[in-house]
Amino acid sequence: MKAKATIEGPSGRIDIVRNRHGIPEISGKTWTDLAYGLGWVHAADRQLQALLTRVIIQGRAAENLAGDPDLVEIDRYMRRMNFLPDPEREIARLLPEVRAWLGAYADGFNAGLARNGTVFEFTLLGYRPEPWQMKDSMQIGNVFGFLGLADAQGNMEKLLVQMIQNGVGEARLRELFPYLTEEIDRELLGKVTLAPPLVPGAVRWLDKLPKFAASNNWAVSGRRTASGKPILCNDPHLEVNRLPAIWHEVVMRLPDNDLLGVTIPGVPGLILGRNRNLSWGATYSFMDMIDYKIEHCRDGKYRRGEAWLPFDVREEVIRVKKGESVVERVYENEHGLLEGDPHREGYYLVMMWSGARDCGAAEFDTIHRIGTAGSVREGMECLRALEAPTFNWVLADREGHIGYQMSGRLYKRPEGVSGLLPLPAWEKKYDYEGYVDKTLLPAVYDPAEGVLVTANNDLNHLGQCRPINLPMGAYRAERIEQRLKAAERLTAEDMQALHFDLYSLQAERLLAVLRPLLPETENGNTLRDWDCTYNADSRGAMLFESVYGSLLRVVFGDLGLGRETVDHLMKETGLFNDYYNNFDGILLREQSAWFEGRTREEIFRRAVGEGLTVPAVPYGQTRQVVLSHLLFGGKLPRFLGFDVGPLALPGSRSTVHQGQIFRSAGRLTTFSPSYRMIADMAGDELRTTLAGGPSDRRFSPWYTTDLENWGRGIYKRLK
Helix, strand or coil, X not given: CCCEEEEEECCEEEEEEECCCCCEEEECCCHHHHHHHHHHHHHHHCHHHHHHHHHHHCCCHHHHCCCCHHHHHHHHHHHHHCCCCCHHHHHHHCCHHXXXXXXXXXXXXXXXXXXXXXXXXXXXXXXXXXXXCHHHHHHHHHHCCHHHHHHHHHHHHHHHHHHHHCCCCHHHHHHHCCCCCCCCCHHHHHHEECXXXXXXXXXXXXXXXXXXXXXXXXXXXXXXXXCCCCEEEEEEEECCXXXXXXXXXXXXXXXXXXXXXXXXCCCCCCCEEECCXXXXXXXXXXXXXXXXXXXXXXXXEEEECCEEEECEEEEEEECCCCCCCEEEEEEEECCEEXXXXXXXXXXXXXXXXXXXXXXXXXXXXXXXXXXXXXCHHHHHHHHHCCCCCCEEEEEEECCCCEEEEECCCCECCCCCCCCCCCEECCCHHHCCCCECCHHHCCEEXXXXXXXXXXXXXXXXXXXXXCCECCCCCCHHHHHHHHHHHHCCCECHHHHHHHHCCCECXXXXXXXXXXXXXXXXXXXXXXXXXXXXXXXXXXXXXXXXXXXXXXXXXXXXXXXXXXXXXXXXXHHHCCHHHHCHHHHHHHHCCCCCHHHCCCCHHHHHHHHHHHHCXXXXXXXXHHCEEEEEECCCCCXXXXXXXXXXXXXXXXXXXXXXXXXXXXXXXXXXXXXEECEEEEEECCCCCEEEEECCCCCCCCCCCCCCCCHHHHHHCCCEEEC
């Protein structure tokens, strides 16, 4: 898109102007005009991202992009999951004004596609995109609540099954999974055949889709701020080693309102941001939306008492470009998707996801309504209606109120069922009884202390149910709250500094145990003197990470799961990055069943001996990442500019500025602040930084315009 454009929308003229940051500002008379204009802009600025997302989610990548075996595998996965299985029903459930708004977005996208043409990447691949439809947007909205979120919970629950099958003792399991309440039927769980995960090449295509991973958000009331009005902050932690950035920034203007924030290409409306009277930000809540049941199968059927019942069978034909079609047979019953071949007698898992059915309409009704909401009360009620995505929402309004609301659809499980352990599907006593009343979910309005903080931590105490059974660690949340409560007359500048806080409470607590055990060597003294801050030039941070890795290998590898297993989980999955809190809970105990009768001092001393053998280098040298182009990443010479870097990524798993780097199926990935925003409700501006730029066009001047400022902590001011 060029600097200016004028187009005709549903109600007349729409003006689109790039501001000095390259961010499109869309002005129209009505909400449908804005949706039309946003669709047009997405087709111009983020066409590659939106259409690539659509073709992957549809399970048509091998048909439209290339007949590659990895694409066939990702198509098989997407067809199995069948995100948004009933689009026409969900479209019919939309509020009439939302249906018109969503339709206007699709019309605008198609008009932008016609005016700006197909991007050259798709021309090279011979892909001619079909017109955008309302159901395409709804499908993206549905998958947004699953990938990297609910599926990460499922992977941890499968790890629990593997531990049981490998003979890990009950005392150890209950220490590691404190929310586990069920009796453990080792005999039955030992019979379960776990389906193999996606092949690594297919997994890397999942990273091209939008998904939350972790995040911070907080709000403080006006009595703690210099302006006398609330300030709200958010920094969603997603993959940042990619171009374009997942988010697309936009400003949308109506005669009586303005909206500033970020969108997801392919979806109308703001996901995070503010209007004139209300601001809102999100983190992932870690609500357990996945359950597994165990089915006894044979001859394509499953057992119920003495009877054997047939599965519902869905055949998905995957067309392959310049190749033969592949037929994927999917077996389902009332409990969800079977993970295994029911024609081979055995015990297999059936996956239940609470967002798999009857979800979609509420999400878009909410995205539309939140843009018009004028108060925290109204916003909380609106966001509580969300079903598939489970987020912690923090809100602040111009009248001086702050609030927190969890969203998501939670199974109403029987008494004593935690949701962590697969249970026999033929036992009706384990069936869930609908969904938990959303008014029971954690929520807070105007807390007495004037501070609200969420950082993927355990927030069960704020509700009347227990949606979280595998939270992330509380270190980031505690650090944010610590700094906010210690200060008076907070300003937006204070919030910018807090966004970049690199002090680790995790390191502080573990070092309290480790320091007396450190040897009088150069590395030992460097670690002993470390200030627990993950600066790029810190050798202490690098040595702590080495010792921490050794602790995990010694305690959970040598004394439990096997070092090879732990190395794989650390190097090739995100499980330790998501659920380090569970493992730290063991490390910080003075005594544990995992220690096999040895003292913690003995075990820690051994880990220190291993961890300090490495050469100490500045932490930043170990944190180098390249931002890779969505389609051509790593395939073209760096000088062509499709990929950018390497850049050093500061922070760790437990710092406010989270900086996690790990491998997923052989591919380097990251958790880091993909976008930062600060809304001081005394004014009408939004301060932001984005890990990229507005456009996904390599040769656009707006490809990476905000990247340097993002790294240096320089914020734009959008009004």
